[in-house]
Amino acid sequence: MAGSEFGTILRVATWGESHGPGVGVVLDGCPAGLPLKEEDIQSYLDRRKPGQSRFTTARAEADQVEILSGVFEGKTTGTPVSMIVRNTDQRSRDYGNLMELYRPGHADYTFDCKYGFRDYRGGGRSSGRETIGRVAAGAVAKKFLESLGIQVRAYTSAIGGISIDREKFCWSDMEENRLYMPDREAAARAEAFLEQKMSQQDSAGGIVECVISGMPPGVGEPVFEKLDGNLAKAMMSIGAVKGVELGDGFLAAESSGSENNDGFLMEKGQIKKRTNHSGGVLGGMSDGSDILVRVAFKPTPSISRSQKTVTRSGEETEIEIRGRHDPVIVPRAVVVVEAMAALTAADMLLLSMTSRLDRIQEFFRK
Amino acid sequence: MAGSEFGTILRVATWGESHGPGVGVVLDGCPAGLPLKEEDIQSYLDRRKPGQSRFTTARAEADQVEILSGVFEGKTTGTPVSMIVRNTDQRSRDYGNLMELYRPGHADYTFDCKYGFRDYRGGGRSSGRETIGRVAAGAVAKKFLESLGIQVRAYTSAIGGISIDREKFCWSDMEENRLYMPDREAAARAEAFLEQKMSQQDSAGGIVECVISGMPPGVGEPVFEKLDGNLAKAMMSIGAVKGVELGDGFLAAESSGSENNDGFLMEKGQIKKRTNHSGGVLGGMSDGSDILVRVAFKPTPSISRSQKTVTRSGEETEIEIRGRHDPVIVPRAVVVVEAMAALTAADMLLLSMTSRLDRIQEFFRK
C-alpha cells in the first residue's frame, strides 16, 4: 500500500519518474464497450504538456501516449488499459547539483526520510510528470461519464490574488488564454502579474475550480466514502494543493443556517434545489445540482532566487534553482484537476449501482 | 463498499442509527499490548455528549461505552476492539412529522434517492450520533500515538465570523469555555453571537483547527495516499464539513514562492524548517514540523425558522424544524476532528513501517 493506486471499482495505478524511461498508468475496471483510441487521450495530454506558453517550463516533451492493452477493435474490453508515455527530453545534468541539497518547498527531504535515499533527478516520483498517468486515465473516465450524460469541466479561477469576475464568466474566454481563465480581463491582469513575478525570480499560486454536471442524485456513500470526501482526497493528492472546498466552502463557516440551507422546489415535476450553497453534495451524496469543487495551489516552489537550506549531511547553505520551471503551476494543473474529478466521479457512480435491492433485481432479471 | 469503514492498517467500521438500539464501532488492527480501559474512551465521549451547555441539544444521553472484545487483562490483544453505546433517549415522535418532508441542508433527499427509502428518525445514519463510534476509536488511536510521543489536539478557531486572536492563543483558556476556543475573549464574543442567532431561530458555523505534533518525518505515501490527502478525506467525512486546508491553505494561493517556501536550518544537529507554511507536510509526507489542519463547518441545518421545501410525493410546502438541536455544531465537533486526525495519523504511521529494506531487515533480524 505504497499508494500509487486510486479508486475502488475504477482503479488507477500510476508509475514512473521524471527522468526514467517513461511514465504511465494502468486503469483497471473500465467497463467493456467504451469506444477508445489514442487520440481521445492525446488531446488531454496536450493540455498539460510543457512548453506551450512563456508561463510553462521549456522542457520539450512530445508526450505521445501509446495504449498497450485493454482495447480491441476500437473498444475497451473490460481488462486493464495500460498506457505509456516515453520520456524524451531528460537533461539529468541540470539536476545533478541538487543531489546533496534539500530544495525548500519540495519533497526532497521527506523522500530521504522515508526511503533512505531518492531519485534526485527532477523530483523523481513527485515530478509533475507523474500526473501524465492521471490525465491519461482521467481522459478515459471523462469519456465514460460523457457516455452517461455527465460533464466535468475545470478552469482557473484565480492566479495569485487576481480572481475572475463571476459576472463576466465565459467558457469560451477560457480557450483564448493560456491561463485557462474564463474571464479575459482577469486573464490579462494575471498575465501581467506573472510577468512581474518572473522578473522578480519568484513564483505564484492560484485556484482551480471544477464543475461536475449531470450527476444523478444519490451517488456517494454516506459515512466515510462520501463523494465530497473522495473529491477532497483526490484533489489533495495533486502536488502543491493546500486546500479544498465544496460549494461555499470556508465562507459557509461565516454564514447562518437560514442563508446556507438550500430550499427545495418542484421544477417540471422534478425535485430541485432553489440555491446551491452545498456545492451539489448533501450528506456525502450527490443532490442532483452541479458539484462544485475549489482547489488551492501553492506557488511553484522552484525559484531561482537564493534560498536558505541545508545539505544531506547537515550543513547550512544557500540554493539557487536553475533549470526549466513554471512560474505558476495552475494553468497546467487545470486538466489534472479535471482528470481527478472524473476518476472520482466515475468510480463512485459505479459503486452506487449496488445500493438498492429493487434495482439489482431488475438488473439481473434483464 | 458502502463505506462505513476507514483506514488501511488500523481499520474503523462504525454502525448504528440515531434511533436504533445503539451505535458502535469495530476497530481492527490495533497493535497488541496497548493498555486500555473503558474510562480511557469515556472521557472522549463525554466531550461530545449533548446537554452540556445551552449551545448543545438538550437530548439526554448517558453515552456509556462498553468494550465488547479485543482487550484482555487490561491490554489490547491485537484482535478487533468492538465498542457499543446504547441509545437511551429516543423520542421518535419528535421526528415523525418529518417522514414525508425533505429538510433543507440535510441528507433526507439524497438518502431517498440512493436507497429508495430511509430511516427518517433523527437523521438515521447521518445523525451526529454516528460520530460516537469515531470518537471511541479515535480515543484508542490517540492512546496509541501518545505511547509513541505523538500528540493530537483540536480546538475551535472561529464561530461564525468571530475568530481567535493568534496573539492571545492559550490552551488553558480552551478548557474554560464550552466552545473550546483557546482565547477567552473571542469565546465571550462568540457566545453573545450565538445567543443572538438562537433568538433569531437561526444557526451558525465555524472553524476547527487541529495540530499533530511529534510525528516523525516521512509518514504518508507520496502519490495518492498522501498524509494531507487522507486527512482531507477524514475531515470531509464528518457531517457539515465544507472545506479543509493544510498549513496556509487557501492563503498560499495568494502568496509567492519566496514567501511560501519554508527554508531549512540546523538545530541541535537536526534538520528543521525555519517556518511552517506547509503545515507539516511536503509531497504528501510529514516533514517533522507540526501538522496543521483547518476544517470549515457549515451552520447547523436544523433551524426552527420556516423554510421552503417539498414532500416526498413532490408537493411544495414549508417546514419548521422543532426538536432538540445545537445552534452550532462546532464545539461538539472538536473532539470528532481530533478523533479522525488521530485515526488517520496512526494508520499512516503504521503503513510507513514497510518503506525501507534496511529497517525491515533490522526488524526481523532480532
Next chain:
Amino acid sequence: MAGSEFGTILRVATWGESHGPGVGVVLDGCPAGLPLKEEDIQSYLDRRKPGQSRFTTARAEADQVEILSGVFEGKTTGTPVSMIVRNTDQRSRDYGNLMELYRPGHADYTFDCKYGFRDYRGGGRSSGRETIGRVAAGAVAKKFLESLGIQVRAYTSAIGGISIDREKFCWSDMEENRLYMPDREAAARAEAFLEQKMSQQDSAGGIVECVISGMPPGVGEPVFEKLDGNLAKAMMSIGAVKGVELGDGFLAAESSGSENNDGFLMEKGQIKKRTNHSGGVLGGMSDGSDILVRVAFKPTPSISRSQKTVTRSGEETEIEIRGRHDPVIVPRAVVVVEAMAALTAADMLLLSMTSRLDRIQEFFRK
C-alpha cells in the same frame, strides 16, 4: 489490516472472543430493501449451536442474535447491519490450566509469536465462536441471493474415511441425521465410527461440499479476483480447513483434456455444458452450471489423550485437554461453509454489475 474483514462490496467484519462479553459482526454494503428479521438469522445460528448431539460440545449457549442497526420497518436500509450474540456460558476455569502450555494443532503458539501474549481462554479469537458472526452475516447474504433465485447448500460428504455414496444422494436424508450427510447409510456408519473415536479419546476430520445453483454466467473477475479463488480463500479462512477443490479438483490432475473438458450444447435455446468437471467456473467466472466446492477439515485438535508439548517458558511437558469439545467439527461447520460461500457469491455478484457499458447505460437511463 488485521484481517477481521472480508469482501469488497458486501463487507463483513467479525469481532469477539470465546470468553469475552459476546461475539458479533458488522455487515456493510447490504443493499437496501431486503426484508430481514432476527428469526431469519436465528435459524442459521441454531444449526451451528453447540449441544445438539453427542458429537458436539456440551457447552450450553443460547446464541440469541440481536440486530442493532441497519434494519428499519422490517427492511434493510443500506446502512451497516450490526448483530450481536452475548456469550452466556463462559467457564473460564476450564481453560485456566492451559495458560502456560501450547496445545498441539491449535493456534496458541502462533498467537503468542504474533502478539506477544494471548487471550488463552477457549481459543480466544480462534475459537469456533468467531464463526457466529460469519453465520449471521451469511444468513443475510443467503436471503439476498434467494431474492435473485440463487441457492447455496452445503452438506457433509465424508467423516474420516466414510464418504457418501453419490448414487444414494438424498437431500432429505440430510435433515434426519446430526452429521448433515445426504445419505442415511453413510451417516449411520459415520456415527458408529465417531463413537469409536470418542472411546479412544481421539477425534476425526471430514469433508464438506457446497453447491451454488442459479448463478448467472460471467460472475467473477478473470485474473486475481476469480470466483473460485475467492471461494478458496473464504473456505481456507474457516478454522481447521486444509484443502479446497472446485469441480473435479485434484482428480482433474490425473485426467486428460478430452475427458476433463466440458463440451457445450444447446438446450431450449440456451447455451449449456454437457458435463460439469469444471465445477461451474471457467477462467475464474461462473459458467452457468452449478458451482461445486469441496472443503477438507482436519480432525478436531482438542483431544483428551496425552500429547507432547512445551510450555511458554520452553520446557517439554505433556498435555491432556479436558473440557467440552466436539469429536468432529464437520457437522457444525456445514453452515459455516454455506455462510462463507453465500457471502463470497453475493459479493462477486454485486461486483459483476459494473463490467459492461451497455448495461450501465441501461441502469442509469432507468
Next chain:
Amino acid sequence: MAGSEFGTILRVATWGESHGPGVGVVLDGCPAGLPLKEEDIQSYLDRRKPGQSRFTTARAEADQVEILSGVFEGKTTGTPVSMIVRNTDQRSRDYGNLMELYRPGHADYTFDCKYGFRDYRGGGRSSGRETIGRVAAGAVAKKFLESLGIQVRAYTSAIGGISIDREKFCWSDMEENRLYMPDREAAARAEAFLEQKMSQQDSAGGIVECVISGMPPGVGEPVFEKLDGNLAKAMMSIGAVKGVELGDGFLAAESSGSENNDGFLMEKGQIKKRTNHSGGVLGGMSDGSDILVRVAFKPTPSISRSQKTVTRSGEETEIEIRGRHDPVIVPRAVVVVEAMAALTAADMLLLSMTSRLDRIQEFFRK
C-alpha cells in the same frame, strides 16, 4: 475492482493480452534499497518461456523484460516498479477461426457473458502470457524474501497419475529434466506418458508443490486474511488450477487428532514441531516450520482432437484446435506457483510488522 491487482502492502497489477503490443506489471510497495537489475527478473521469465522443450508450445517469444521505473542506481526506490515485455510473435491468423466458437475448457464463453464480447486472439487476458507479469513481480518478491533469509521453491510432483517418489526426492534432479520433477525416474516415466498423450492428440494435468522455508512464526492474520487462505487464493488465481492443499490437505480429513496434531519440542533452545502435518500454518499464522502448498492443475484444454461445442449465435458444431499448445501446462506453471507464493509471503510478512506495540515502539525509537 476488476481484479487485476493482488496484495495489500506489496501490490501487483498485471496488464496485457496475448496478442496486444505486450504484457506487463506494476509492483507497488516494494521496499526501498533492494538491489535490482533486469537480469534478476529475466532468469525467472526464461523458466516460463515457451519453446524450451517438445512439451511446450513452439511460439517463439524472446520475453525480454524492461524495467521502466522504480529503480535508481541499481536499487529500488520504494516507488512503483513497472516492467514490460513486448509481444513479438503474434500470429493472429492462427486464432481467427475461433472467433465465433466457444472452446471447451476455456474462458471464451464466460468472457462473452461478462463483457458482451472478447479479444478472441489467443485467449486474450486468460492467456498464459498474463503470468509474465506475475513472474516478473514474483522475482522481485523472491529477492526481497531472500534478503531476509526466506526461500521459496516449487517443483512438479505429478504429471497425470505419475507422482514423484518421496524417498528419491532430489533437488538437483529437478534441474535436469524439462518437467521440473525432483525425481529423475518419475520424470522419465512422465515424459513417456506425455509422448503418448500427444500422439493421441490429448493433454494432461498434474500437481505442483511449493515450499516456503525460513518464514518467522506469527506471519498471517488469524481470521479472514490467513496466510494459508491468501496462498489458496493466489494459487487458484493461476489459470487451470482446480485445487489447493496445505500440509496433509485432503488426507487430513481421513486422519485422527492424535495422528494429525504436531507435538512441540525444544531444539537448541527453540520451540519446534515434532512433525509438520499442518504444513507450517496454525490458525492462519506461520508456525516456524516449512510452509507446504500443493496445487492441482487440470489438463491443457487446447487439444486438436474433435470436440463438441456451440457457436456464439447458438448453433451446435464441432471444433478442432490447431495452433501451438502445451500438452501439459504444469512444467511452465512451476515458476508461476513460485512467484505467487513469494508475492503472498512477502506481502503478509510486511503486514505482520504492525501487530505488536512493543516492537512498533522499538521501531520508531531507533
